[in-house]
Amino acid sequence: MTLNILGKDLAMLQELSTKTDDSSISKQLDLINSIYANGTNGQDKLLTLLIERNQLASRRVNCVDGLIFELLLQSNNVNIKKDINMNFKNGIVPLKSAYNIDYIPLQKLLVSKNFQAADRITQIKLCELSRKAGNHERDWLYFTDILLLPAEDLYSIDQLWQVHSQGLFGLSIQRNIWLAQNSNWEKLWDKIGWKINKVACRYPCEFIWDLSAPAGHLPLFNQLRGVQVLASLFLHPVWTQSLKE
Structure with missing residues (x-):
């Protein structure tokens, strides 16, 4: 039977x-x-x-x-x-980087479902990528940095989040929700659970670090600093390109 x-x-x-x-x-x-x-x-x-x-x-x-x-x-x-x-000694997601950035640590955290640590290292890797692409030494992102970020790196990061969250998380997931809300940021915050009753969630205790979170909840970006970085990420050419693995 x-x-x-x-x-x-x-x-x-x-x-x-x-x-x-x-x-x-x-x-x-x-x-x-x-x-x-x-x-x-x-x-x-x-x-x-x-x-x-x-x-x-x-x-x-x-x-x-x-x-x-x-x-x-x-x-x-x-x-x-x-x-x-x-x-699959290097995992199942092809990890491509224009600047030879190592995304294996991010992969391991996502595979083990340590989403909070994965969120932190995502920001670290994006800043590392930005420093190499933009030839600067800052530890944070300006919206003007985003267009310089290589498509293959953003795609690798996004694929890791999607593949190891049962399709729940990732930059492209957030972007699709944003587009479905007619690019309305307040509606996006509500949909992905970054605001509750129009009040921004406090980090880290009010965010959800497991698969019970709303679609698009992770990775995080600080919306209190404005939307320019996230808007630039959502408008990056990577999402409309066909990247062959």
């Missing part, structure tokens, strides 16, 4: 694998959890599936790959852990 259920779950997961709408992604995530719960047999199937998905040059890594990867890292099966580390 268990094998029949496993087979059905795998077949349904394969059937949904090309669909990227929210409902289909949610179903895929549920199926992955169900397959993983079947023990070594299910985990072997998920490992094979992840390797096959990774070999498709035409597709983009998404949160389905992220969940499979994260679950397999938690497996008690020594061989599965060995295989996952051998096949």
